Amino acid sequence: MFASRPVVHPMEVAAAPANPAQQQQPQGVLMKDLPGMPGTPSGLALRVTQFLLAAVSLAVMSSTSDFASVTAFCYLIAAAILQCVWSLSVAIVDIYALLVKRCLRNRRLVAFFAIGDLIACGVIFSGACAAAGITVLIAQDLLMCSENHCSSFQTAVSMAFMCSFSLAPSFVLNFWSTAFAYRVVAAG
Template identity: 55%
Template sequence: MSSVSRPTVHPVEAPPYTDGPQNALIRVRMKDVQGMPGTRGSLFLRLTQFVFGLVSICVMGTTSDFRSVTAFCYLVSAVSVQILWSLSLAVVDIYALLVRRTLRKQIIFRLFTIGDGIISTLTFAAACASAGITVLIDNDLDKCSVNHCVRFQTATAMAYISCFAMMPSFLLNFWTLASQ
């Protein structure tokens, strides 16, 4: 009996755990993407945000009359918050790279996404408001002779670059959060 049934009946292999391959897939996919927390790409982005934000504040600080314009004060405040945020996350990235610890947890992605979203929106708003005023002074009123137009424009441009460097971090974290 057994000799007959053996050739026709093959043991059915137990199906693999459903979450096993998915997790492996996610792990592989997440490892490939530079820019996520704990990667060199992320560290590069955070340092870019920090450096350009710092330059923006320093250039704006060298003008004596930026305090008389609300938008410029707001720019300095928003970029200050942003560079503190970027510096903190750069330190976290350096720590993760040094001790080879992963930061791929949902709570971290959620925190970083919300933080990046709020802070980049604030910085972008400040940069746009400052850009509106520099264009008003330069083009519309033509009063660059009595104002530090070049410095205002440089500070605004640096804030824009800092803000644009924050966008990939936000979009990447948001994408990862949604695809988990």
């Protein structure tokens, strides 16, 4: 046995395991509990924030009379509806998990949430960008704010952008946790 490679300490490992929880739970199925992940209070707060921002964006944009004449504004409304449905669904799952004190850290579930977040984030971000392009065209390039609801458009666009930015932490945490989980599965 090489003394320069202290890989093993059999008696110490057997006598006092470093992490008893790790010894009992199957690795890769349960992951470390990070704030903002599904099933945590901060994760629920993130979902409620996303839902509120998307709902405000939807309400403000649909309150304007002439949104239907511009495709990008209709797309933003559709994206905000999708975002509301997604955030509300995950929030309900979060509330259920918190009430029954059941963790949602299964790696398949986290991967599903990561993919859903990515799609929702891409859709609402693209809608916000397209609507922002039109809003800037009306307000700055054509100077037609007197004939249009520029302030409503700007409010709806900024809410949609904030919604997509609030989705980013959820996606990054879920994706990171998925990579962690698959690493654990691959390693052990």
